[in-house]
Amino acid sequence: MISSSFSISRRRLLAKGAALAATPLVLGTRSGPAFAAGPMLGAWQQKFFRFKLGAFELTTISDAAAFIDGPYPIVGMNASEKEVRQLMRDNLLPEQKYQPGFSPLVVNTGRELVLFDTGNGANGFVPRPNGGWLAGQLSPSGFKADEIDVVVLSHGHPDHVGGLIENGMPLFPNARYVISAVEYDYWAPEGKHAGDLEKLAAVFRASTQQIAGKFRFIKSGADVVPGIRAVEAHGHTPGHLAFMIESGGKQILFWGDCAHHHVASLARPEWHCLFDIDREQGAATRKRIYDMAATNRLPIIGYHMPFPSIGYVERLDTRGYRWLPLSYQLNL
């Protein structure tokens, strides 16, 4: 009893002593270097992500991380704002702001470096400093601009072609360029468009004039290089292409702009996208591509999906589809 009570009181004493001892230390954190508060480091997020696909190495690079107004009416312009906001609320997302990815892709085939899309550059959809990061991110990601052998453009919008030119010069001096023939003929000619379309065409012309002689014009079904084949995905723009990338029996689809919001576009592929030039065709293409991706359990690189912009498509029993971000599937 005595010993026990002594024991307790000693424990109490020790606890009390420890608390007393701790007090001046806590109070002393401002002056004692051993207890100095860590400096705030600022938020940080990865800007490149690399993985293997068969014998290929693929790297997605973040070109922008801006918040923009939406997803309504960028996605769901033929729905009601209330419906789109409700879908965001149901998915624990902000209702009126979203942060799309802008994710160019470098494929190292072992023989060549193939870049898919070039980000916003100085004149794209997301201005610097919040976008146009590709040129600055090549080196941290392990690449040099003059090592890029092929630049493939999914389509001609400013957030995909804006990074072709830096400081008035082509950023990729040794590259050859690949684009859909239909797409090039839509954007390149002078005087074809007016209004907003002409603004987009002007960015396309400014971005491609100096490299016009280096283009190879393709259509869906064509091989870009061995293991990379163009897939028809028209509607967002007249010549918009996706690309099937295959090595060692493994496939991944780079789908360009087949989705502009990882929840809304997939849940309601029939919802029109403001940026689609043919909105009905865009909706039909989304359904076809999502259906193929879900049926074939195909990994996807989605340019505007949240970085690192890689995932899978699940067909829901109720309605529409769902984006499942990559976890460890491609590490096997």
Ligand SMILES: [Zn+2]
């Ligand atoms: Zn885009």
